[in-house]
Amino acid sequence: MGYEIVLTSDRTMMSNHHGKEFLGFIATGPPIAMPESLWMMLAAPKVKVDDAGRPREAPYGMRKIEAVLRDAGFNAAIIDPDHIDKHLDSMKILMLSHHDYFAYGPPSSEWWSITGMEPINRRSFIRFMNSPVVRKAKEKGVKIIVGGPAAWQWLYELELMDKWGVDTIVDGEGEKVVVELVEKALRNEPLPRYVYVGAGDVPGVNEIPVIKGASVNGLVEIMRGCPRGCRFCSVTLRPLRFIPLEKILAEIDVNIRSGLKGAILHSEDVLLYHADGVKPRPDPILRLHREVLERIGEKRSLAWSHVSLAAVKYAEENHKLISKLMNELVLNEHRRFLGVEVGIETGSVKLAHEIMRAKSSPYPVEEWPNVVEDAFRIMHENKIIPAATVILGIPGETPDDVMKTIELIERLKPYRSIIVPMFFVPMGALKHNAWFLRDHLKHEHIDALLAMYNHTIYWAEDIMNKFYFSEPYHAPLKLLLKYFMGYVRKQVNRYAGRLEEIIKK
């Protein structure tokens, strides 16, 4: 039986990245020191599918839309991009989602800017849209609806929207829009070209469905929105909603039944689950982890998508919550670390005051560099491994601000972590500002890039050897990554001192 509504994306999205979420980021770069096919194999291997081409695990946002459509009685399913030809006869609507359709988001845009080469995610998506099966679908009159976190990027690619016959862009949370759009498409009524879901139209917790199939690497949402109001971020402009524990557990069960080996708790700030404003409360956090860990058992991995550094510091200093969580609940002989993404963004108090005043709350913004270092120390002591971001080129940034960031990165040297640079992308309340591109790089930015590179190279091998790739079947991957790191190290050493000139060439 074919599906009427097919949800899909290109391979860089439809992959479990070898069960290692962080490897997915490799798809944000161009292939360096190896052929594109090998780079793709490293970043985004194919996933297991059933006879209909339905992947065992698929991106979480697409799983939500699939669930809404199926709950509404539609014949809809997520299909792997290599298998959509099986549904060409039945398909009436093709729905696409992506984190970074055209590589305009961070960090793709800065790898592109630095190397001058198109990132893999963009190449892969363009290849998919130009593929015979998508072209054939369009010729047959299939409606194409695009959405997901990178929907905004289509506004910069209106010619491609016309060329590929994209009917509708949905920008924002799709749960309350998608059924109506699909009904209109099936009735052959005019579709809107663009839908932006404002704060008043986002779904309430009762309107957010439980996923029907497994999500990539067991990712499960525990909250939506964020109260911190950082000006460069779009998530923070959405209302804050806590997903009820029973729904979280139901989704964990869906993932376990599909045979997944871990769970990732997703939130902009996991420690703020049922918090008192920005102050974490031990009871809901401990209960959440106790119940989730009971479900996933001793052998499956656990990760957090994001946490704020201020919440880590506050939780530990006031409630010993981090050490309690890690030592009493999370860590065991199978689970030897917990990975998470965190945002440093800047080491400059002046800049922090301007763009992310509440990121340090409940601590004063003047304390931001100390909050960062304290949180890194707490995480290091408790085997939480952060992948941190730093934004270069924030509007209003001065050389002194960048120097403050470099100083902070140097203070973080003793703490196990990786630090990734991001070039400023105009989003959130700062969306009217200019993009930061390699032409804007100054000497101090090169120094900051080198400081982050040195920090990351220093810790990456330790993380790979002791924590990240501990299984024997990871050996080829580990070898490939070591080769890549060795290549980068050699190139950086070779050209050190001339980097500014080379990047700007």
Place this chain on the structure above:
Amino acid sequence: MISECGKSLTVLVDSVDSNVEELKNIILRYAMKSGGRRITLILHKEARTRPLELIKDSILNNHVYSLIIYELESRGEALELLEKHVCNDSILVLTTRDNLEELLRRLDGKVLFEVV
């Protein structure tokens, strides 16, 4: 959400080559008056106004208002869509002096007109 009634503003842009900045200001003025948080724009290609090109820089896309933009092939299709619109919410037509009389006849008295 797309066809939901209640405190929404629907705007038909029927004036040729409209200045998007000017449109934006008029639309927001009426949106504030309507007190709602949802704006539906109906455009047609004969009017040669492509706000999608500017929407990325527009304050309409400001995370407060939900925005629904239709871009139809012809003026006839755009008018047909507006006539099918079942809500009695605020409806605004931005048109030229030449088209005003015809539209006043065709659309009933619930519609607000602004000549641009």
